Amino acid sequence: MTEEAPIITMENVTVRYAEQEQPALDGISLTIPAHSWTALIGHNGSGKSTLIKALDGLVTIDGGTMTVAGLTVNEENIWQIRRRLGVVFQNPENQFVGATVADDVAFGLENAQVPRPAMVDRVAAALEQVGMTAYAEREPAHLSGGQKQRVAIAGILALAPDIIALDEATSMLDPEGRASVLRTIRTLKAQENLTILSVTHDLEEAAAADHVIVIDNGHLVASGTPPEIFAQGAALIDMGLSVPFTEQLKTDLEAGGITLPAGYLNEEEMAAQLWKLYSTM
Amino acid sequence: MEIVLDHVSFTYQAGTPFAGDGLKDVSVTIPDGSYTAIIGQTGSGKSTLLQHLNALLKPTQGTVRIGDRVITPQTSNKNLKPLRAKVGLVFQFAENQLFEETVEKDVAFGPKNFGVPAAEAMERAHHALTLVGIGPEYYQHSPFDLSGGQMRRVAIAGVLAMTPELLILDEPTAGLDPKGRKELMTLFEQLHQEQGIGIVLVTHQMEDVANYAEHVLVMAGGQVIKQGSPAAIFADPDWLHAHHLGLPQAARFARLVQAQGLPLPAPLPLTEKALAHALLPLLHPGKGQSDE
Numbered sequence: 001m002t003e004e005a006p007i008i009t010m011e012n013v014t015v016r017y018a019e020q021e022q023p024a025l026d027g028i029s030l031t032i033p034a035h036s037w038t039a040l041i042g043h044n045g046s047g048k049s050t051l052i053k054a055l056d057g058l059v060t061i062d063g064g065t066m067t068v069a070g071l072t073v074n075e076e077n078i079w080q081i082r083r084r085l086g087v088v089f090q091n092p093e094n095q096f097v098g099a100t101v102a103d104d105v106a107f108g109l110e111n112a113q114v115p116r117p118a119m120v121d122r123v124a125a126a127l128e129q130v131g132m133t134a135y136a137e138r139e140p141a142h143l144s145g146g147q148k149q150r151v152a153i154a155g156i157l158a159l160a161p162d163i164i165a166l167d168e169a170t171s172m173l174d175p176e177g178r179a180s181v182l183r184t185i186r187t188l189k190a191q192e193n194l195t196i197l198s199v200t201h202d203l204e205e206a207a208a209a210d211h212v213i214v215i216d217n218g219h220l221v222a223s224g225t226p227p228e229i230f231a232q233g234a235a236l237i238d239m240g241l242s243v244p245f246t247e248q249l250k251t252d253l254e255a256g257g258i259t260l261p262a263g264y265l266n267e268e269e270m271a272a273q274l275w276k277l278y279s280t281m
Numbered sequence: 282m283e284i285v286l287d288h289v290s291f292t293y294q295a296g297t298p299f300a301g302d303g304l305k306d307v308s309v310t311i312p313d314g315s316y317t318a319i320i321g322q323t324g325s326g327k328s329t330l331l332q333h334l335n336a337l338l339k340p341t342q343g344t345v346r347i348g349d350r351v352i353t354p355q356t357s358n359k360n361l362k363p364l365r366a367k368v369g370l371v372f373q374f375a376e377n378q379l380f381e382e383t384v385e386k387d388v389a390f391g392p393k394n395f396g397v398p399a400a401e402a403m404e405r406a407h408h409a410l411t412l413v414g415i416g417p418e419y420y421q422h423s424p425f426d427l428s429g430g431q432m433r434r435v436a437i438a439g440v441l442a443m444t445p446e447l448l449i450l451d452e453p454t455a456g457l458d459p460k461g462r463k464e465l466m467t468l469f470e471q472l473h474q475e476q477g478i479g480i481v482l483v484t485h486q487m488e489d490v491a492n493y494a495e496h497v498l499v500m501a502g503g504q505v506i507k508q509g510s511p512a513a514i515f516a517d518p519d520w521l522h523a524h525h526l527g528l529p530q531a532a533r534f535a536r537l538v539q540a541q542g543l544p545l546p547a548p549l550p551l552t553e554k555a556l557a558h559a560l561l562p563l564l565h566p567g568k569g570q571s572d573e
Contacts, residue, residue, distance in 0.1 A: 172455060174322060
């Protein structure tokens, strides 16, 4: 993959919440390449969600600078930035305003003062893209968690963003709901050439990303490809995280005297290595 | 304390046009002191079943026996309180129910509400907070100043302060980071092993089922469609798939290496440790076999 120009930059960004001694973000600098899928991992309270909220102007920063899609994040640009960067939050129950699914998707467009005929088309197109056309006239309350999150994604898509940020958007869903949302995002990313920034505890999702950024106590502690990050197993566990399944298995097999190649192996690579060891014995 | 559901059906909003089936003719036994997992898709009736285990819901038909109390459709709502002290229910995202000014007051609220004298309720609160790993330095904090994982533990302490004999957990680790998840699951395992508290766990995490449960109920469409040990439930991957349920990751990976030709012996390993244990002799015959 050729390195794209950054679509998000953060330079020495600090956020302090009132009544908390330690800053939630403590001088974070990072860049996120356009059209990448970047997974942001870290334990609960590490500052991941604050980072997303800072980018979207939902918390004010106490120091540093940020850009999103070439625009400096400040009061003047924030509404433009929110059209470029859409956020899907954790709790599907908390993000509905419309009486019907279609109304809900239209809400962002109304805010952006899109004329009605264009709005109707864009709502229909966005619902089509997330596979929710059949539900356009339903009440959001009656949808499953996965369906609700797909409607929330449609609301963002209708604004034709460059970036979708997922703030643990699948963590309250059952495995099927989670899979349906991730599938939807993967397809959209390819179709719309989006950049995805996903805050997640799902290590299998992170392992499938292009880049992984690790945040700990408001600091950026590691940034790299999944193999680079997951090869540092012990350090991740020390930070309250975990390692993908294959990395745990590798540790146990090595403890049992088996030699496996250095570096992170995904499931297919691990299975192939095990077969190789077995068949050449 | 044993719980027996005998031909239990439950209809939501019975007698109205909005009536909907919650449970259909469910007969199951939750043995005294067991660790039971309930799995099934969203909407399969898991939460409805849970709420029958401490009489938050009463059956529309059939009976529920909780210890020596029998709950029927006619049972009055009076005098159910002692039951709810014995069967502690931890709801999903339990931290949403915190409300007091300080951590210790929040945890002591339950026992106080059940008539335990204030001093003893506070003592129980401190004990419960110790169990969940919240130290004295947090007792005077507002629960709302804690991290998500800590708030969850305070909420669970509130249930433990009632000294329940059975703890019912509805997806207790949802939304927590891997460390928080591991700590909570270890806590429940300790309560089960060391204090003999029965556990009923509703989960989507098949790894937790494989690692901790002794008994598994599979629900679909308001019915218990299968029950057995984790090994028995996970022995039929095609059946699970047909019911929108998965295998633990170790079992899934074991099937992948089997498909490549590695002769992993049956039964399918369900945990990562069991998988490593089964793989070692195959990869390292001389040493592995003599050592095992």
